[in-house]
Amino acid sequence: MSRFWKWFWSLVLVVPLAVFAVWAIWDNTKLFFITMLNGLTLASLYFIVASGFTLVFGLMRNVNLAHGSLYLLGGYVGYFVAEMTGFFLLALIAGFLVAALVGLLMQVAIFRSMQGEDLRQTMVTIGLSIVIADLLMWGIGAQVHQMSAPEWLVGPLRDIPLITAYSKYRMALLPLGLIIGVLLWLFLNRTRVGMMIRAGVDDRAMLAATGVNVNLVFAATFAIGAGLAGFGGVIGAVELSMVPGEDVRLLLASLIVVIVGGMGSVVGAGVGAIILGVAETYGLAYAPTYSVVFTFVILVLVLAFRPRGILGQAA
Amino acid sequence: MSAAEWRNAMNAGSGRLAMGKSVAAPRPQVTAHSFQNPIRVRHVLVLAALLVFPWIATPFLTFQVGAQSLTLGLIALSLTFLGGYGGMISLAQMTVAGVAGYMVGILGTSGTPEISLGWPWWVVVPLAIAIATLAGAFIGWLSVRTEGIYTIMITLAVGVAFYYLCLQNYSIFNGFQGFQQVHPPKLLGINWRDPLPFYHLVLFWSLAGYFFIKYLLRAPFGVALQGIRDNPRRMNALGFHVTAHRIAAYAVAGILAAVGGVLLVWYNGLITPNSAGTSWLINILIIAVLGGLRHPVGPFIGAVVFVLLQTFAIDLIDRERFNLVIGGVFLAIVLFSPDGLLGLWAALKLRFASRSKSLTPRGDSR
Numbered sequence: 001m002s003r004f005w006k007w008f009w010s011l012v013l014v015v016p017l018a019v020f021a022v023w024a025i026w027d028n029t030k031l032f033f034i035t036m037l038n039g040l041t042l043a044s045l046y047f048i049v050a051s052g053f054t055l056v057f058g059l060m061r062n063v064n065l066a067h068g069s070l071y072l073l074g075g076y077v078g079y080f081v082a083e084m085t086g087f088f089l090l091a092l093i094a095g096f097l098v099a100a101l102v103g104l105l106m107q108v109a110i111f112r113s114m115q116g117e118d119l120r121q122t123m124v125t126i127g128l129s130i131v132i133a134d135l136l137m138w139g140i141g142a143q144v145h146q147m148s149a150p151e152w153l154v155g156p157l158r159d160i161p162l163i164t165a166y167s168k169y170r171m172a173l174l175p176l177g178l179i180i181g182v183l184l185w186l187f188l189n190r191t192r193v194g195m196m197i198r199a200g201v202d203d204r205a206m207l208a209a210t211g212v213n214v215n216l217v218f219a220a221t222f223a224i225g226a227g228l229a230g231f232g233g234v235i236g237a238v239e240l241s242m243v244p245g246e247d248v249r250l251l252l253a254s255l256i257v258v259i260v261g262g263m264g265s266v267v268g269a270g271v272g273a274i275i276l277g278v279a280e281t282y283g284l285a286y287a288p289t290y291s292v293v294f295t296f297v298i299l300v301l302v303l304a305f306r307p308r309g310i311l312g313q314a315a
Numbered sequence: 316m317s318a319a320e321w322r323n324a325m326n327a328g329s330g331r332l333a334m335g336k337s338v339a340a341p342r343p344q345v346t347a348h349s350f351q352n353p354i355r356v357r358h359v360l361v362l363a364a365l366l367v368f369p370w371i372a373t374p375f376l377t378f379q380v381g382a383q384s385l386t387l388g389l390i391a392l393s394l395t396f397l398g399g400y401g402g403m404i405s406l407a408q409m410t411v412a413g414v415a416g417y418m419v420g421i422l423g424t425s426g427t428p429e430i431s432l433g434w435p436w437w438v439v440v441p442l443a444i445a446i447a448t449l450a451g452a453f454i455g456w457l458s459v460r461t462e463g464i465y466t467i468m469i470t471l472a473v474g475v476a477f478y479y480l481c482l483q484n485y486s487i488f489n490g491f492q493g494f495q496q497v498h499p500p501k502l503l504g505i506n507w508r509d510p511l512p513f514y515h516l517v518l519f520w521s522l523a524g525y526f527f528i529k530y531l532l533r534a535p536f537g538v539a540l541q542g543i544r545d546n547p548r549r550m551n552a553l554g555f556h557v558t559a560h561r562i563a564a565y566a567v568a569g570i571l572a573a574v575g576g577v578l579l580v581w582y583n584g585l586i587t588p589n590s591a592g593t594s595w596l597i598n599i600l601i602i603a604v605l606g607g608l609r610h611p612v613g614p615f616i617g618a619v620v621f622v623l624l625q626t627f628a629i630d631l632i633d634r635e636r637f638n639l640v641i642g643g644v645f646l647a648i649v650l651f652s653p654d655g656l657l658g659l660w661a662a663l664k665l666r667f668a669s670r671s672k673s674l675t676p677r678g679d680s681r
Contacts, residue, residue: 120649124650259465290483
């Protein structure tokens with residue numbers, strides 16, 4: 001694309017958004033900034049869940065469509081652990097561990113035996129997601145499980161300029177998402193295992209040839225990816241709620257985040273999560289019955305101009 | 316299926332052809348000499364059974380099992396065509412059917428006269444099919460920009476987005492309730508919703524779809540499409556427009572799914588967001604894979620099994636646990652027989668043939 005067209009399309013995209021922002025701030029400043037914060041905190045949750053998805057995809061070319069089920073599983077486990085022990089942090093750890101364990105089991109028992117058969121693996125994850133979702137509904141029931149935030153995060157945070165008050169828990173999600181993003185980045189870029197994972201993303205066969213136990217790397221990555229879904233589930237159990245159907249919602253969010261951001265890239269997942277989270281909340285606040293349309297338009301625009309996502313690279 | 320494998324492998328340049336023979340095996344029935352495909356005894360038997368079935372079965376069986384299987388089979392056939400012969404697994408075929416169904420509800424008559432326009436059926440039905448076909452082609456245009464497993468992700472995202480649109484939008488799609496009392500027109504003094512006429516209506520369109528696909532697979536377009544599935548690069552070098560062929564395949568599949576969608580909304584008598592919800596998107600994939608993607612008859616076999624499980628398996632176990640049963644069956648098929656029931660049948664036949672070959676010199680007839 002020539003420079004002119006790049007400028008043209010950027011203007012076509014940016015000008016209406018800027019006009020909307022100016023109008024919205026002028027119309028109702030508080031609503032605009034609260035919506036912004038809501039969007040960013042939702043983006044934080046989306047990022048945590050989708051980064052696990054993209055990690056697994058990047059390394060194993062395995063679209064884990066059971067990712068939403070792992071999210072739901074983690075959320076339920078967190079809910080019951082928190083109810084029994086009363087410790088929120090313990091719930092987070094339990095959610096992560098249980099989902100990671102299930103993910104590990106899936107990897108070792110099923111995916112290892114069908115290495116390289118991408119499409120079949122994807123179909124297996126579809127089957128697994130149906131079975132897991134139904135087992136969860138059987139065991140736990142279809143009623144809504146809403147977890148309460150830990151005591152030190154209950155209530156509003158007061159005296160913020162422009163918006164006066166905001167939920168402490170949701171506010172805490174912002175740094176949490178950032179921390180997890182930075183940790184993941186450090187893990188992938190500064191540790192030996194991370195280096196192996198990145199090498200595996202680029203060339204699996206070559207990595208194996210250098211003497212690395214690829215199966216172990218795969219298992220570890222899958223466990224971390226699944227664990228992140230469970231971790232997100234515990235957070236989501238407070239922020240949203242746990243009910244059958246949420247798995248599909250978060251799966252859709254993860255799919256769109258990684259399609260928009262670029263598959264297999266953690267930074268891309270961050271970008272995609274922010275775009276999706278902000279667009280979704282603004283849509284809900286300003287045009288409730290068409291909010292999905294905005295998401296869809298973003299998806300179409302990205303696919304039309306950058307088929308591999310904003311930060312995606314050719315496979 | 317492994318067409319995507321092929322495509323990935325050829326495009327990425329790394330020779331990963333693992334799935335190999337099981338699915339990618341060249342289909343013998345699509346070679347040139349199969350133009351003289353003889354009518355065998357089994358063809359006559361199946362056709363006779365289909366025609367006799369409604370006269371000996373109860374109205375419940377005719378409508379609930381017969382008509383429903385054929386309708387779902389027709390929609391799944393569109394996926395078989397795309398996936399088995401085009402190498403593109405689209406999860407949005409039920410969305411296309413849903414668009415057609417919604418259009419019938421919105422443009423025609425329904426229990427929600429505030430929204431429904433109440434146009435006559437001979438305007439509504441062609442228009443609904445045309446709009447849904449366009450939607451199918453649009454989904455194709457979106458997803459052919461990506462390849463292999465990406466297609467699954469994008470079509471799933473599109474499908475679920477449509478579901479949420481229907482769920483949240485009240486001005487056009489009437490939100491959670493959707494449209495009730497969407498019935499086929501009373502024509503020639505026949506109530507087409509009665510089991511017998513409806514069964515024959517569905518049978519006609521299913522057979523039409525089946526033979527259309529059979530014909531198309533031998534026509535230049537179908538042969539080119541299978542070439543693209545097996546090696547897009549080579550087809551491109553031969554001067555075929557790969558992207559255009561793929562989008563056209565989506566449009567053709569869109570027509571089938573649209574016809575199926577109109578029949579399905581008449582069968583159910585209503586359309587709600589759940590008719591095109593995630594579980595149904597995936598159910599269509601289950602039906603197609605269950606039967607086998609290797610032959611256009613696969614989706615109908617898959618649909619019969621699916622509907623029988625849905626109707627009768629719940630008597631054996633809890634009604635609520637249908638998803639567990641169908642999910643488990645799907646898992647078992649994907650894990651142990653990637654070619655579905657047709658593949659299982661072929662494997663059995665092969666084993667039987669090789670055994671009898673050792674006794675008599677005759678061997679397999681094919």
